[in-house]
Amino acid sequence: MITLKRCGANVIHPEGMTIDRPEGSGDYVFVFFRSKMELRLQARSVYAEPNTYIIYNRDSHYFYRDAELPLVHDWFHFELEGANAWFDRLKLPLDTLMKAHDPLYITRKVNELHWENLQNGPFRQEIIDSIVRCLFMKLSDMRHHVEASQPVSKYYDSFLNLRNELLSSPSTWYSVEQLAERMNMSPSYFQQIYKQIFGIPAVSDIILNRVGHASYLLKNTTYTVSQISAGCGYENDVHFMRQFKKFTGQTPSEYRGKG
Numbered sequence: 001m002i003t004l005k006r007c008g009a010n011v012i013h014p015e016g017m018t019i020d021r022p023e024g025s026g027d028y029v030f031v032f033f034r035s036k037m038e039l040r041l042q043a044r045s046v047y048a049e050p051n052t053y054i055i056y057n058r059d060s061h062y063f064y065r066d067a068e069l070p071l072v073h074d075w076f077h078f079e080l081e082g083a084n085a086w087f088d089r090l091k092l093p094l095d096t097l098m099k100a101h102d103p104l105y106i107t108r109k110v111n112e113l114h115w116e117n118l119q120n121g122p123f124r125q126e127i128i129d130s131i132v133r134c135l136f137m138k139l140s141d142m143r144h145h146v147e148a149s150q151p152v153s154k155y156y157d158s159f160l161n162l163r164n165e166l167l168s169s170p171s172t173w174y175s176v177e178q179l180a181e182r183m184n185m186s187p188s189y190f191q192q193i194y195k196q197i198f199g200i201p202a203v204s205d206i207i208l209n210r211v212g213h214a215s216y217l218l219k220n221t222t223y224t225v226s227q228i229s230a231g232c233g234y235e236n237d238v239h240f241m242r243q244f245k246k247f248t249g250q251t252p253s254e255y256r257g258k259g
Contacts, residue, residue, distance in 0.1 A: 002129045005077035009114035010107070016066035024059035027077045028094075030135075031056070031064070032106050034072040039064045041095065051103040053139075055087065057094045074110040078132060090140035101142045101156060104164060109135040145197075158183065159197050166206055170213040171233045176202055211247045214240070218256040225252045 005027050030053065037048040040063040047067055056062050080086065087094055100106055113131050116124065166174060179202060180190035194202045210232045217228045229240035244252050
């Protein structure tokens with residue numbers, strides 16, 4: 001089981017800082033660089049661009065400092081028996097700078113880890129273990145899925161920006177034709193690349209995001225079902241209720257009244 005030692009989410013040092021541990025930190029360290037850094041790897045200086053990450057081995061020389069201000073990073077220290085073999089299986093090399101193909105995912109996961117670490121529930125340790133394993137397995141999946149495919153790699157950044165826009169605006173409906181036009185692609189090729197990258201068709205992704213947002217509003221606000229339907233981009237309440245039930249197995253009212 002993975003044991004979390006300490007964790008920092010969205011840590012900002014306006015004046016910069018230097019970390020230098022020649023003998024390592026004594027445990028494994030994950031660092032996600034959100035600003036440009038200078039690192040020392042294999043006795044040479046390298047620069048880490050924003051949105052890169054590294055997993056330090058327990059006894060590796062652990063050095064980095066700001067190359068721009070403010071210094072911004074996410075990080076956590078952890079222990080795991082057999083960690084080297086596990087990272088070998090995931091094909092995530094230790095002490096190696098790697099590109100983050102989905103920076104927002106990493107930030108969300110480390111933030112989730114940070115808050116879970118503050119809890120005292122009976123399953124806290126198991127939840128932390130699950131969060132860390134999920135993060136590393138997802139990083140492995142993204143790294144090798146994207147980098148192994150030249151067409152996917154070519155379009156990844158632009159598709160990721162597009163998806164982030166879609167998921168941040170559930171009230172707006174986008175047709176496949178509109179999205180394909182923005183990517184200068186035919187609708188069929190757009191759908192092919194989108195599914196290759198994210199593992200889900202674009203329309204299903206949009207609908208699941210709408211339903212997820214509606215679920216949150218139903219549980220955490222007093223908005224009526226009609227108001228939530230409109231806020232999630234539906235012009236027809238009946239269509240919203242049918243789609244919500246299709247994906248959740250419950251009507252919006254049933255979901256709101258449960259538990």
